[in-house]
Amino acid sequence: MKNEILIVDDHPLFRQALVIAASNIDANANILEAGTLDEALSAAGNAKNLKLVLLDLKIPGANGYSGVALIHAEVPNTPILVISGADAQKAAQEAKRFGAIGFIGKDNDLGKIEEAIGTALKDGKIDDSSSAGDSELDAMAQKVASLTPMQLRVLLGVLNGRLNKQIAYDLGISEATVKAHLTAIFKKLDVGNRTQAALAAQALGIGN
Template identity: 35%
Template structure:
């Protein structure tokens, strides 16, 4: 199993690589220091099964690098590492296509458990919090979106037009309209404005839930 690890710090890449290869004997890791390097490795057709990407890569403007990788390899799950332990950041990461969000403050065992969840096709953080409580229904509706639908939703929140979204995702305007319609249906709203409002409320609910857990 080939795992791609991308972080701007060589020491962190080395530590993460050793951790993964020790915990998963069949795993072999490729390393990258920038989004451009990751794209090149993916284009080489190495059969990468999982990507572990640091949020603060030099050529990644916010979460745009994550969107770029989701487009380049839509079938490869991505776990985003971050120095911020924030439910709001985690929410945005999932909207942009991440299957997992792991703060670097996580313990070794918790990190490996999160990786296992994603490798099994799941989402981390899960739909149930550490105290067994279900996450808000609005959050679960966002979780039901496909990777492309999450990208479209994130673009809607940024105020992008259909033409801008089509350009970013490298698809036709018609395809964007189909995705927008699907997003509205799954979120149970009737307009783009309502979708944006509900998404922002969902961010607030995630942040409030994280505060309550703390």
């Protein structure tokens, strides 16, 4: 079975550049492409042999670092390499908190990006010398990372100011199910209500 590499970027030209870079590293790989978070989650969920996700942070449907968190929740055993134009020092730290193995800026040349892709495929990690360095945020990130994909979607609905019935409509579930998810979210995040849950997630970059 061929290796699969998922490239998630809403800019067609840069996405094609990443297709070339990934193909140069693994010529036999099946390259999957997505331009939105929903497309990425669908592709990741349907993949049979997904070896790597190359992810831009700012894609339609993503909010803060929610793209990293949601894809990591969907495919927790697949390395996620963030390739973004965001501030490298801050973004690398935050992305790692939510499950990414590393970060490389879009301002790097193609050779550097190819090197990072090759390392990610071989070792499943990137040594970019970044460190989160905040035990409180790290602890909260672990709690957020423990949420299921649906719980994360419910939490994001809360962050966007949606009511329970609106979240239920958005996700195609019942209002009672939303309430059940919120109870589980509060327990996992060790908070008491919607406001505290939102503040905890916003402190980690989700909802910003």
